[in-house]
Amino acid sequence: MIKPLAYLLKWTVIASVVAALAGSASALFLYALDAATNWRQAHPAIIWLLPLAGFAVGWIYLHFGRSVEAGNNLLIDEIHDPKQVVPLRLAPLVLGGTIVSHLFGASVGREGTAVQMGGALADQLTHLFRLRHEDRRILLMAGISAGFASVFGTPLAGAIFGLEVLAIGRMRYDAIFPCMLAAIVADLAGMAWGVHHMHYAVGAHVPVGALPLLAVMAAGIVFGLAGMAFAKAAHGASAFMKRHIAYAPLRPLAGGVVIALAVWVIGTDRYIGLGIPVIADAFRQPLAPWDSVGKFLFTVASLGSGFKGGEVTPLFYIGATLGNALAPLLHLPFGLLAGLGFVAVFAGAANTPIASTVMAIELFGPEIAPYAALACVVSYLFSGHTGIYHAQRRSHAKTGVEHK
Secondary structure (H helix, E strand, C coil), X not given: CHHHHHHHHHHHHHHHHHHHHXXXXXXXXXXHHHHHHHHHHHCHHHHHHHHHHHHHHHHHHHHHCHHHCCCHHHHHHHHHCCCCCXXXXXXXXXXXXXXXXXXXXXXXXXXXXXXXXXXXXXHCHHHHCCXXXXXXXXHHHHHHHHHHHHHHCCHHHHHHHHHHXXXXXXXXXXHHHHHHHHHHHHHHHHHHCCCCCCCCCCCCCXXXXXXXXXXXXXXXXXXHHHHHHHHHHHHHHHHHHHHHCCCCCHHHHHHHHHHHHHHHHHCCCCCCCCCHHHHHHHCCCCCCCCHHHHHHHHHHHHHHHCCCCCCHXXXXXXXXXXXXXXXXXXXXXXXXXXXXXXXXXXXXXXXXXXXXXXXXXXXXXXXXXXXXXXXXXHHHHHCCCCCCCCCCEEXXXXXXXXXX
């Protein structure tokens, strides 16, 4: 009785502090991100300065951020093998780098920034509370959960994400309470700062039946293959740039040139930035079938060349528009398939089917749960063992047969 109570009190204090820091940082980030996005949309010609912005971000990271350049993977590595406290400069570097990337037109997300800020701020408490290695692991997981929850407004999914993302086939149950409390309080902290999150409506729900279930399974396979392709393409693009361009700041400069020219050639900016308006449209009306491919290519070029941000919101875009394209083929409503693609491509790319299923319920309502669970699990099974986080470890094979 005494030990559980002491554990509860200890982690209530620590997780609450982590949540307040992460939730406030996410609120600052989201306000700055909205301002940067609005400015870019009002001044579309700023895309031509993207190469210079990329060079600046690359130069700053080269001279001040080498030890934190791994970002999310640094946090995951520190949880697996605790060595030293994550430098606090990770938070302002990734915040500034992401805002600059969005301001000038890179196709990046926001989850990576919030997670890295949450983890870096949380880890500063290691010395304050004199935490052991095992407690520090839990502290970092709580920071990840708090960052994810507060940037998307999905506290339950955020908590599970912090537990599930570390290793394929294993979850750390000793961290459930700190991650859950940190995620819930961080979301509340964000709302206290006036943060509002985008809501999507899937429309009419389809009763669970044999044919819809088979159709969702087929869609899940496509979503999983898309998630695997994205992860491999992003890693491959990064390796290619590092192999052929030795001086780091020149990589985002080159990527910025390609992206700016591509925007000019195709005559639209729908594939840069977060792409929230296009995601919203995917729930309401048929879109061009190549929208998912466009976002895929722009995001791979942006992240692969070194722009800062995250992968998750672009994966939401890719999944929602891919689901939109599949809807007529599978005879299911646009809104339903867009919602399933939204979470299932992410589930496959990040190897987090449980967090993705819970996210679907939080975002779209409980009625979508059976289809979301099926789509996310099938996507996870068909996405191989290569995810967007290369520090993620494999505890168990997804099936009885190893993927190559």
